[in-house]
Amino acid sequence: MERNILVTGDYWHRDFKSFLAGVDQVTLIPVDRIGNTSADQQFDLIVLAQSQPEQISQTSVEQLQARFPHTPIVAVLGSWCEGELRTGKPWPGVLRIYWHQWQGRFDTFMGQMDTAGISDWHAPRTSSTADRFLRRDQPHSVLHSHIRCIGVSTWTLSQYEMLRDAIEFFGWTCVWVERAVEKAATDNADSGLVFNPICIEAESLSVELGQRIQWIQSLFPLAKLVVVANFPRENFVRGLIDLGVSQIVSKPFELNDLRFALERTISNSALVNR
Numbered sequence: 001m002e003r004n005i006l007v008t009g010d011y012w013h014r015d016f017k018s019f020l021a022g023v024d025q026v027t028l029i030p031v032d033r034i035g036n037t038s039a040d041q042q043f044d045l046i047v048l049a050q051s052q053p054e055q056i057s058q059t060s061v062e063q064l065q066a067r068f069p070h071t072p073i074v075a076v077l078g079s080w081c082e083g084e085l086r087t088g089k090p091w092p093g094v095l096r097i098y099w100h101q102w103q104g105r106f107d108t109f110m111g112q113m114d115t116a117g118i119s120d121w122h123a124p125r126t127s128s129t130a131d132r133f134l135r136r137d138q139p140h141s142v143l144h145s146h147i148r149c150i151g152v153s154t155w156t157l158s159q160y161e162m163l164r165d166a167i168e169f170f171g172w173t174c175v176w177v178e179r180a181v182e183k184a185a186t187d188n189a190d191s192g193l194v195f196n197p198i199c200i201e202a203e204s205l206s207v208e209l210g211q212r213i214q215w216i217q218s219l220f221p222l223a224k225l226v227v228v229a230n231f232p233r234e235n236f237v238r239g240l241i242d243l244g245v246s247q248i249v250s251k252p253f254e255l256n257d258l259r260f261a262l263e264r265t266i267s268n269s270a271l272v273n274r
Helices: 014-021 031-036 058-067 099-116 129-135 157-169 177-186 207-219 234-242 255-272
Strands: 005-009 026-028 045-050 073-077 095-098 150-153 174-176 198-201 225-230 245-251
Touching: 005 031, 014 099, 031 058, 045 058, 058 073, 073 099, 095 099, 099 245, 099 255, 150 157, 150 177, 150 207, 157 174, 157 198, 157 255, 174 177, 198 207, 207 225, 225 255, 234 245, 245 255
Parallel strands: 005 026, 005 045, 045 073, 073 095, 150 174, 150 198, 198 225, 225 245
Antiparallel strands: none
C-alpha cells in the first residue's frame, strides 16, 4: 500500500538522493511553505531532511508537531549532523535516523503500517530508543531457511563474536571466514566452503579493506557482501558499491539494521539466481 509522505528541509542535498529514490508518493515542500498546505491534507509520515546542524529551527518543528499532532515526524540526517547530539541543539521529540540507516528502518515502518496500521514511529514523542525497542517483536529471520551459513570476515575474535551473537540471534549460523580458510589450507584439503552472504567488519575505506574484499571475492565469487563500518560517508558508500558491496551497515547499529541488510542481500541474491 502506498503511503503519503511529506518531506521537508534540505532534501536536495546529495546525502538524500538514495533515500528519496526509494520513497513513493512523496510530497516535497520547503520548511517555510509548510503553513500553505491545505488543512485537509493528511500524511502518514513527515520527514525532516537536514544535512547541517540547526538548518531547521525548533520553532518550525514545533509548528509541524502542532499542525500534524498524530503523524510521526522523523529526521533524516546527513553526515555533518553526527556530532549534533554532543555539540548542537537537536530537536526534542524527533526520532533521528542517519541517511545511511534510512532504507532498512523505512522498510520496517512500511511493513508495520501494512500489517498493523501503526508503527514504532507512532510511539509517544518522549519515548527513548530503549522504549521503542521494547515495543517491537523480537527480531527473527524470515529467510533463514534459505541459508546454509553466513560468513563473517573480521581481524579479531572479539569482532567476530560481536557479529556472531547478532547473526545467531536472528536464527542463522555463521563461520569466521579467515579461520575457516586458514584451517582448510593447514589441512591441505578442499574446504568446500560456501558462504552467501559474507559480512565484513571494517573501520573505514582503506587499501587494506579493498584488498580484503578482493581476496574474499577471489575465494567466494558468488557471495554477496555486507560491510559493517564506522559512520560511513557518501564517498565511502560509493567506493564500497564500486567494489561490489551490496549493503553497508553503520556502527553502532541496531540489531534490525544488520538484519535488514542481510535479508535484503539474501533476497536480491535469490532473485538473481532464479
